[in-house]
Amino acid sequence: MKVAIFGAGYSGTAIGALFAAQGIPVVGTTRSASRFGQLTEAGISPVVFDGAMIGDHLLEHMKDVTHLVQSIAPGRDGDPLIRLFDNEPKRFLPRLQWIAYLSTVGVYGDHKGAWVDEDTACRPVSDRSVERVEAEQAWQTLAAGQRIPLSVLRLSGIYGPGRNGFVNLANGTARRLVKKDQVFNRIRVEDIATATAFLAQRLYDGIINVTDDEPAPPQDVVAEAARLMGIEPPPEQDFESAELSPMARSFYGENKRVSNARLKAMGFKFTHPNYRQSLADMWAKKNWNKPQQTAF
Template sequence: MHVLILGAGFSGTAIAKELLPLADSVTGTTRSETKAARLAVQGVTPLIFDGETLSPALLEAMARTTHLIQSIAPGRAGDPLMRPGQPALEALMPELAWAGYLSTVGVYGDHGGAWVDEETPLHPVSDRSRERVEAEAQWLAFGEAAGLPVAVLRLSGIYGPGRNGFRNLAEGTARRLVKPGQVFNRIRVEDIAGATRFLIERGLGGIYNVTDDEPAPPQDVVAEAARLMGIDPPPEIPFETATLTPMARSFYGENKRVSNAKLRDAGYAFLYPNYRQSLAALWEAGNWGG
């Protein structure tokens, strides 16, 4: 198995770590020389990719790739491998046997706190979510045309070692914003990696929500992290009076409960099914700082 991860950031690096013991090679792309050095230390072959130019080294990696994970956000120009003028994927990756596209639960839009699943019609609110919907459709169409399993992993709010409420509290950036009725799902980065491995090992394609069991108010998660640290949580701030960036405010414009039943029914057992268990494990392990 020769793995290529386009966009080996927080999630992509966790996936690489999960797949290294199984693979003949794992290659990951990044835009930064500094991040490339970090990938190399972890045993991943790093390549610089700006999201535009397919270098000779990247083309060589693509030619031997059997398993692809695409983690680069499309942006206004669209998915980097689906843009007009790019060579056909079948020509770039003739050995490809499985592909995974990392998307977001933001494609569902706002459902007023109701439950959604993979069959729920998509009503994306933000431009970035609309771009994801288009990219998802392109990847699924590619899989159908090529006769290959392509999995779309719709991820909820990602956290894990180095990116979590403990760090926010320690750095003084944590806030308890309160918007009545607002809930979010979350997902530990290790479960993103585990779900990817699960889908690869079973050759599964299709759409899967990769998210925890328990959508919860964001202020409750901050309070639980503070409790475990043995400190007072920051004061509650009404959402209406909070100073937020336009992007942060847009997240609160989408309220839904995302079901992971399809992935569970396929046989995947989540390592961290809820935020309380997950935060407790992070605190006990002492690796919350990264």
């Protein structure tokens, strides 16, 4: 087994680190050689990939890859690997056995706070979510045509060491925006990694929500982080009158509760099933501001 992580960013690095900890060779791409040290420390062989061309070094690595994880976001021109593969992934990855595509629960769109699952129709609102739906469909078409199992992981709001409410409170950027009945799901980055490995072991083929048990109002998460830190939380702000960037405001245009029942029915157990347990874990371990200290 050899794993390739295309887009070894926050989630991709955690996924690669878990496979590497299991003694599995991992290659990970990054746009900048400045991240080579960080990836090497995680056990990942780093390669520069700009999304436009697969260089000779990366091609050499790809000859032995059996499991592909695509974590690069699509753009207006679609998914970069779909374009480069031109419907022939095995020309580059002759031993390929399984693909994971990291998508987002944003593809479901707005459901007025109702529960959604993998069978819920996608009604994307934002341009970035529309692009995700198109990328999912492109990967499904490619995988079906090549008879390669494809896991589409729909991820909720990603957080973990180095990216969480503690960090925001510490640097003064935390806000408690209140919008009536608004909730969000979240997912701890380590649970993304363990879910990816779980699905890889089974060569799972299908769509799967990777999200926590408890959709909750965002202001409650900030308040809990402040409580654990022993500080006063920032004051609540009304969402409608708050100054926000168009992108930040767009996140609040989608309100839903995302079910993880399918993944749990397969036997997967979340290490961090809700934000309270997860925040308490990071605070106790003192790793909340150390993004590469994952518990593998």
